[in-house]
Amino acid sequence: MNGKPFDIKDLSLAEQGLRRMEWADREMPVLRRIRERFARERPLDGIRISACLHVTAETANLVRALQAGGAEVALCASNPLSTQDDVAAALVHFFEVPVFAIKGEDTETYYRHIRSCLAHRPHLTMDDGADLVSMLHKERPGWMAEILGGTEETTTGVIRLRAMAREGVLAYPIIAVNDALTKHLFDNRYGTGQSTIDGILRATNILLAGRVVVVAGYGWCGRGIAMRARGMGAHVIVTEVDPLRALEAAMDGFRVLPMMEAAREGDLFITATGNIHILDRPHFEVMKDGAILANAGHFNVEIHIPALREMSVGEPRRVREFVEEYTLKDGRRIYLLAEGRLVNLAAAEGHPSAVMDMSFANQALSVEYLVRHGRALERQVYPVPREIDQAVARLKLETLGIRIDQLTPEQERYLASWEEGTS
Numbered sequence: 001m002n003g004k005p006f007d008i009k010d011l012s013l014a015e016q017g018l019r020r021m022e023w024a025d026r027e028m029p030v031l032r033r034i035r036e037r038f039a040r041e042r043p044l045d046g047i048r049i050s051a052c053l054h055v056t057a058e059t060a061n062l063v064r065a066l067q068a069g070g071a072e073v074a075l076c077a078s079n080p081l082s083t084q085d086d087v088a089a090a091l092v093h094f095f096e097v098p099v100f101a102i103k104g105e106d107t108e109t110y111y112r113h114i115r116s117c118l119a120h121r122p123h124l125t126m127d128d129g130a131d132l133v134s135m136l137h138k139e140r141p142g143w144m145a146e147i148l149g150g151t152e153e154t155t156t157g158v159i160r161l162r163a164m165a166r167e168g169v170l171a172y173p174i175i176a177v178n179d180a181l182t183k184h185l186f187d188n189r190y191g192t193g194q195s196t197i198d199g200i201l202r203a204t205n206i207l208l209a210g211r212v213v214v215v216a217g218y219g220w221c222g223r224g225i226a227m228r229a230r231g232m233g234a235h236v237i238v239t240e241v242d243p244l245r246a247l248e249a250a251m252d253g254f255r256v257l258p259m260m261e262a263a264r265e266g267d268l269f270i271t272a273t274g275n276i277h278i279l280d281r282p283h284f285e286v287m288k289d290g291a292i293l294a295n296a297g298h299f300n301v302e303i304h305i306p307a308l309r310e311m312s313v314g315e316p317r318r319v320r321e322f323v324e325e326y327t328l329k330d331g332r333r334i335y336l337l338a339e340g341r342l343v344n345l346a347a348a349e350g351h352p353s354a355v356m357d358m359s360f361a362n363q364a365l366s367v368e369y370l371v372r373h374g375r376a377l378e379r380q381v382y383p384v385p386r387e388i389d390q391a392v393a394r395l396k397l398e399t400l401g402i403r404i405d406q407l408t409p410e411q412e413r414y415l416a417s418w419e420e421g422t423s
């Protein structure tokens with residue numbers, strides 16, 4: 001590692017991590033093409049990037065693409081439970097990436113690792129949840145002049161960054177990768193849908209068929225989770241606060257209830273709102289004995305764990321690797337998965353690589369865009385340029401071997417005109 005600092009669990013896991021990266025790479029043809037072009041064109045030469053992302057095999061392949069483009073990347077985790085320790089080792093050992101991430105790190109270590117990643121003195125930041133950007137603004141205001149821009153991966157991070165822009169404190173432009181259609185329509189919906197169910201099943205091995213599953217939030221993630229839970233035979237109830245989304249859930253065929261009513265019926269609760277205290281004391285008070293709680297939203301605040309703890313007798317009992325049993329005063333037991341953190345990343349492996357292929361293609365191309373145009377942008381949150389979104393969709397179709405039609409000149413003219421009506 002040429003004396004560069006890093007902090008990971010165990011370097012001897014590197015071979016295993018490399019195999020995992022190679023397996024993921026098979027499913028990431030779009031990112032691979034970008035990597036090959038980057039290797040030829042070197043658009044990121046001399047650029048230092050501090051990235052705070054889930055340290056998974058897919059992220060490792062993104063890092064490889066950025067390196068191929070000439071960037072020097074430092075990486076830390078965007079969640080204390082999502083790191084794949086073998087992948088972290090592979091990045092350090094085979095790719096000389098300074099990685100600061102250990103699965104299960106405590107909150108203090110988590111923030112220390114972000115600090116170490118920032119010590120890389122980035123020209124660009126890549127974030128998933130905005131913890132790195134937030135720390136940079138609070139602790140290193142003097143470094144802003146060197147920064148060209150940043151990218152943000154998830155809904156919650158985009159919301160935080162927009163709040164910073166609104167208050168006039170955001171010091172450099174950010175591209176909201178989450179808002180690209182080729183990101184959230186697929187990653188948040190199909191990725192979270194499948195991997196959340198995967199995480200819950202790996203953690204519990206419960207049968208979903210016939211169970212009542214309550215999905216809180218019918219956004220992109222919630223839609224995917226509800227769809228996949230139904231596909232496995234669960235009776236799905238949706239809770240919402242947005243009338244349009246509630247209506248959509250109802251018309252998609254789900255029961256829609258206020259959480260206070262759903263709480264009495266659910267066997268399994270999955271939160272995906274990006275909001276706080278969706279499951280709270282009044283809900284725990286009426287839940288069935290044996291209810292299982294899981295979260296797929298970005299932060300571990302959707303389930304009010306301190307309230308659950310206060311209502312319980314004694315310490316929670318770990319009954320399986322990612323399952324903690326809370327016994328309430330009246331003897332009912334409630335099971336919390338993965339400490340209320342992103343269950344798909346903590347108890348499973350996060351999204352399938354094929355979907356991260358598109359999210360990370362957007363990341364790589366947005367980074368390239370920021371290197372070219374960052375200096376000309378305002379201190380605002382920007383959408384991913386439409387050309388990038390379209391290019392990612394086109395490339396993905398191409399690599400899937402799917403061909404589509406093209407507008408004829410006549411059709412183009414027709415769509416651009418207003419004169420012709422009924423004939």
Ligand SMILES: NC(=O)c1ccc[n+]([C@@H]2O[C@H](COP(=O)([O-])OP(=O)(O)OC[C@H]3O[C@@H](n4cnc5c(N)ncnc54)[C@H](O)[C@@H]3O)[C@@H](O)[C@H]2O)c1
Nearest residue numbers: 154155156217219220221240241242273274275296297298
């Ligand atoms: N687990 C993962 O891998 C993963 C992947 C992508 C996004 N995320 C995270 O998941 C969360 C949701 O993301 P999204 O893209 O679906 O966001 P979204 O904005 O599309 O959906 C959130 C939904 O929750 C609803 N909501 C808010 N407060 C509520 C409440 N009190 N009760 C019921 N519903 C409520 C909103 O009305 C909205 O419809 C975010 O925190 C995001 O960062 C997680």
